[in-house]
Amino acid sequence: MRTAFIKQLVEEARTNDKIFLIVGDLGYNVVEPFAQAYPQRFLNAGISEQNMAGMAAGLAMSGYNVYLYSIGNFPTLRCLEQTRNDITYYNGSVKIVSVGAGFAYGSQGMSHHATEDIGVMRALPNMVVCSPSDPSETRKITHLSANYSGSMYIRLGKAGEKEIFTDGPCTLKLGDLHCYQESNAPCVLLTTGSITAAAVDWVKEHHVDTALYSVPFIKPIDGEQLCQLAHKHSNWIVLDEHQKSCGVASALIEQLSDLYQEGAIEAFPKIRRLEVNDEYIHVAGDQAYLRQITGLQLSEAYFK
Amino acid sequence: MNCDTYHHDYRALARDIRKLSLEMAYHARSSHSGGALSMADLLAVLYGGGFIRITPETVDDPLRDRFILSKGHCCASLYATLALCSYLDADDLREHYGDNGTLYYTHCSNQLKGVEISTGSLGHGLPVALGMALAAERAPRKYSVYCLTGDGELDEGSCWESILYAGAHKMSNLCLIVDYNKLQSMGDVKEIMDLEPLGDKLSTFRWNVIEIDGHDTDAIAEAYRNFIKEQERPTAIIANTIKGKGVSFMENNIFWHYHNPNDQELKQAEEELG
Numbered sequence: 001m002r003t004a005f006i007k008q009l010v011e012e013a014r015t016n017d018k019i020f021l022i023v024g025d026l027g028y029n030v031v032e033p034f035a036q037a038y039p040q041r042f043l044n045a046g047i048s049e050q051n052m053a054g055m056a057a058g059l060a061m062s063g064y065n066v067y068l069y070s071i072g073n074f075p076t077l078r079c080l081e082q083t084r085n086d087i088t089y090y091n092g093s094v095k096i097v098s099v100g101a102g103f104a105y106g107s108q109g110m111s112h113h114a115t116e117d118i119g120v121m122r123a124l125p126n127m128v129v130c131s132p133s134d135p136s137e138t139r140k141i142t143h144l145s146a147n148y149s150g151s152m153y154i155r156l157g158k159a160g161e162k163e164i165f166t167d168g169p170c171t172l173k174l175g176d177l178h179c180y181q182e183s184n185a186p187c188v189l190l191t192t193g194s195i196t197a198a199a200v201d202w203v204k205e206h207h208v209d210t211a212l213y214s215v216p217f218i219k220p221i222d223g224e225q226l227c228q229l230a231h232k233h234s235n236w237i238v239l240d241e242h243q244k245s246c247g248v249a250s251a252l253i254e255q256l257s258d259l260y261q262e263g264a265i266e267a268f269p270k271i272r273r274l275e276v277n278d279e280y281i282h283v284a285g286d287q288a289y290l291r292q293i294t295g296l297q298l299s300e301a302y303f304k
Numbered sequence: 305m306n307c308d309t310y311h312h313d314y315r316a317l318a319r320d321i322r323k324l325s326l327e328m329a330y331h332a333r334s335s336h337s338g339g340a341l342s343m344a345d346l347l348a349v350l351y352g353g354g355f356i357r358i359t360p361e362t363v364d365d366p367l368r369d370r371f372i373l374s375k376g377h378c379c380a381s382l383y384a385t386l387a388l389c390s391y392l393d394a395d396d397l398r399e400h401y402g403d404n405g406t407l408y409y410t411h412c413s414n415q416l417k418g419v420e421i422s423t424g425s426l427g428h429g430l431p432v433a434l435g436m437a438l439a440a441e442r443a444p445r446k447y448s449v450y451c452l453t454g455d456g457e458l459d460e461g462s463c464w465e466s467i468l469y470a471g472a473h474k475m476s477n478l479c480l481i482v483d484y485n486k487l488q489s490m491g492d493v494k495e496i497m498d499l500e501p502l503g504d505k506l507s508t509f510r511w512n513v514i515e516i517d518g519h520d521t522d523a524i525a526e527a528y529r530n531f532i533k534e535q536e537r538p539t540a541i542i543a544n545t546i547k548g549k550g551v552s553f554m555e556n557n558i559f560w561h562y563h564n565p566n567d568q569e570l571k572q573a574e575e576e577l578g
Contacts, residue, residue, distance in 0.1 A: 040442055051431045051465035058435020061421070062443075063366065082462070085425055086432050090414070 001156040004135035012146035024070035053082035060092040072100040072114035091126040091150040102241025103290040104158040119246020121153040122219045128152040133196035133214040140170035157194035175222040178214040185209040188233035230265040244275035307389040314521035318348035324384035332402025334410040338560035340381035342485040342545040347385040355528040374429020375454035376412035391418035427460025437478040452481040456488025470538040471510030478538040479531045485547035518543025
């Protein structure tokens with residue numbers, strides 16, 4: 001996904017001279033195409049996230065559309081107050097891009113597990129929160145972000161994710177749910193990020209009759225599409241490589257609750273949340289292993 | 305009224321900044337008067353002397369100079385300056401500062417004309433100022449960015465991240481002004497987190513360092529001239545100031561970091577300021 005992001009950003013920057021990329025001394029062998037093509041709009045700010053976020057704010061106030069790129073928790077948690085006070089307060093045109101969502105850097109330990117970022121970022125007013133599931137969604141979201149004048153968080157996996165959505169150009173709009181497969185069964189499986197590929201493989205392998213959607217935008221989520229889904233499916237399974245307390249399922253449930261209260265949906269679906277259950281990881285493990293030990297596993301029983 | 309009516313009489317402008325700041329604090333029952341008074345001369349010279357290239361008519365000009373007040377809790381002094389230089393309405397500030405529903409909350413707000421960014425949490429101003437300075441550096445025409453911090457504020461690591469960057473990258477269009485009044489929230493800077501040798505530290509970080517008496521208006525003006533001429537390094541003006549400057553019972557008294565003046569205290573302060 002990170003390569004898809006950079007390639008798309010280079011393409012966008014060709015016709016948009018406001019795009020500026022700041023990296024926090026990370027992105028070796030990834031960001032060079034941008035740095036070489038647009039040295040006047042590239043900066044390695046060093047290992048100083050607070051300064052980096054503040055500088056991004058200052059550049060945005062001076063007319064740039066700034067991309068602030070780093071790993072997992074560094075551009076999100078480390079400089080959270082700068083993001084709040086200096087970026088989202090103004091709805092500044094800064095796109096915070098993190099790589100290594102969830103347990104993508106699993107073996108590197110808990111400091112590199114990005115499992116609270118969705119909750120933290122979506123709590124900030126004005127912040128749009130994006131979490132593409134594959135390279136095609138990454139390219140589309142990068143394109144949308146290049147033409148969006150406010151604050152945005154883009155949560156990327158790492159490298160080598162396969163294309164899930166291969167049926168032509170991605171036509172996503174901000175807030176869209178992204179259908180992988182429809183079904184008239186009561187079940188719908190909703191996922192976000194790179195774990196979507198695992199969910200797709202599992203559904204195919206187990207021949208489970210379920211609708212399957214990627215949730216590439218966690219804030220906002222289109223309410224009408226959510227209503228349609230709630231009318232059609234009564235059994236929701238949400239799979240998300242993030243803490244349960246504030247992840248994608250929380251975002252969905254909160255919005256469903258509002259829709260239910262407003263009378264826009266007649267029945268509240270049953271929702272099973274497969275997310276990290278309020279815990280840190282203390283052991284070594286790759287992404288697949290950490291997904292397994294934190295219960296991010298599908299079971300045929302959930303779809304009955 | 306505008307800055308020009310003072311005819312570069314910085315002392316008169318600083319006196320009126322102090323008086324209006326205290327009237328605002330009195331009305332709003334707000335704190336931080338000591339730090340507002342210590343920085344008044346620095347603002348009087350910056351705006352009254354025209355060193356900062358901005359006017360009420362050019363607040364949206366992309367090529368304007370920028371002023372960032374990082375010690376946002378002392379915004380009364382900046383607001384008073386902006387009012388006396390025709391950006392804001394002095395009477396409105398005097399009568400409504402801090403009132404419910406106004407834009408005059410008692411930390412710095414960018415909702416007001418001439419105020420670049422909202423501040424309040426310390427250590428935010430310099431990184432943003434640096435980003436603005438970088439935008440200027442990468443643009444066809446340079447402008448200058450001034451950032452005024454407190455001394456206690458330099459406890460914040462974010463300040464030093466910016467100081468390191470600006471020195472290493474020769475951000476010569478950036479001017480840091482340190483209101484070095486030697487008192488922070490809970491007591492003496494020297495006891496809580498001694499900054500000394502501050503000038504040496506900044507020099508080591510490759511800054512053009514100018515240490516002055518922050519109430520000597522000639523020295524302040526000379527320091528700004530020095531910054532404007534500097535082509536190689538960012539400039540740090542270490543302004544040695546007195547917290548509560550100009551009002552005898554407020555000077556060097558930590559009480560005035562918190563207290564707001566009552567009727568009698570305001571009257572006496574105004575008499576002393578002249």
